[in-house]
Amino acid sequence: MPELPEVETTRRGLLPWLQRAKISDVIIRQRQLRWPIPRNLKQLLTGQTVVDIHRRGKYLVFDFDAGHMLVHLGMSGSLRIVDDTAEIRKHDHIDWRLDSGKILRFHDPRRFGSVHWIKQNPLEHPLLNDLGPEPLEDGFTGEYLHARSRKRNAAVKNFIMDSHIVVGVGNIYASESLFLAGIHPRKAAGKVSLERYIKLADAIKSVLNASITQGGTTLRDFVNESGNPGYFRQRLRVYEREGEPCLLCESKIKRVVIGQRASYFCAQCQS
DNA sequence: CAACGGACCTGCCTGC
DNA sequence: TGCAGGCAGGTCCGTT
Numbered sequence: 001m002p003e004l005p006e007v008e009t010t011r012r013g014l015l016p017w018l019q020r021a022k023i024s025d026v027i028i029r030q031r032q033l034r035w036p037i038p039r040n041l042k043q044l045l046t047g048q049t050v051v052d053i054h055r056r057g058k059y060l061v062f063d064f065d066a067g068h069m070l071v072h073l074g075m076s077g078s079l080r081i082v083d084d085t086a087e088i089r090k091h092d093h094i095d096w097r098l099d100s101g102k103i104l105r106f107h108d109p110r111r112f113g114s115v116h117w118i119k120q121n122p123l124e125h126p127l128l129n130d131l132g133p134e135p136l137e138d139g140f141t142g143e144y145l146h147a148r149s150r151k152r153n154a155a156v157k158n159f160i161m162d163s164h165i166v167v168g169v170g171n172i173y174a175s176e177s178l179f180l181a182g183i184h185p186r187k188a189a190g191k192v193s194l195e196r197y198i199k200l201a202d203a204i205k206s207v208l209n210a211s212i213t214q215g216g217t218t219l220r221d222f223v224n225e226s227g228n229p230g231y232f233r234q235r236l237r238v239y240e241r242e243g244e245p246c247l248l249c250e251s252k253i254k255r256v257v258i259g260q261r262a263s264y265f266c267a268q269c270q271s
Numbered sequence: 272c273a274a275c276g277g278a279c280c281t282g283c284c285t286g287c
Numbered sequence: 288t289g290c291a292g293g294c295a296g297g298t299c300c301g302t303t
Contacts, residue, residue: 002297003296005296032280033279074280074297075280075296075298091281108280112279153274154273161298163297170296170297173296219295220282221295221296259275260275262294
């Protein structure tokens with residue numbers, strides 16, 4: 001499910017409900033996610049107050065006085081604010097009960113999501129300390145992509161989906177960005193020119209920002225903190241549009257598999 | 272190192 | 288109706 005825009009949408013939606021909220025209880029119904037939930041999560045969090053919520057790549061970082069909780073939504077995860085009257089559905093794995101009476105509820109059918117605890121600097125967590133730059137921040141440029149890609153033979157689509165190169169670009173936005181930049185997804189990363197990487201970096205920023213504005217993309221599972229979908233799906237130019245006309249040249253959008261992931265592009269507009 | 276396939280899971284859709 | 292197979296917003300890990 002969630003790529004950067006969906007995680008950011010979740011963060012923004014949760015913040016007003018969670019900032020300065022105190023955790024009164026933690027209920028864990030399923031410990032086996034991508035990694036087991038820390039056994040002492042309940043003891044760590046009960047009585048703690050949420051100070052702030054940040055995002056690093058696709059991780060949400062919840063700050064408490066005692067440390068930081070990291071949450072990854074995997075492919076199908078979502079975090080919602082509900083109250084006591086909401087029925088507990090299948091795959092509602094964790095509830096964080098708040099003093100306010102509200103509940104933060106983690107739902108994840110595929111269980112690729114995860115929850116972690118780190119006492120000190122969250123950026124030093126092994127899952128975060130080697131991540132690439134944030135695509136919406138200044139350190140992310142075409143020059144950077146060009147420099148990192150030299151001698152790399154992998155498809156440029158795989159290259160920009162590598163979180164050690166740049167975070168937050170998943171399968172949807174990789175296809176969308178490459179379309180905007182006019183680059184064929186199979187082209188070797190090391191053979192893309194600086195000029196085109198500058199276009200690509202701009203395309204990534206603009207696609208991610210546009211999606212955040214629409215509350216993200218909902219293909220199947222994604223819902224925001226209120227249980228509502230995102231609306232960027234209607235704006236997708238190539239993703240899941242196989243056989244439909246390219247919005248620029250009207251030739252048929254193609255679907256191919258690159259690195260075991262579906263990839264969509266226009267053979268006329270992308271080279 | 273870089274690249275690739277497999278692994279982790281469930282649900283839903285298609286076709287026989 | 289049932290069942291097998293394929294596919295889905297991720298990403299770590301082990302093997303080449």
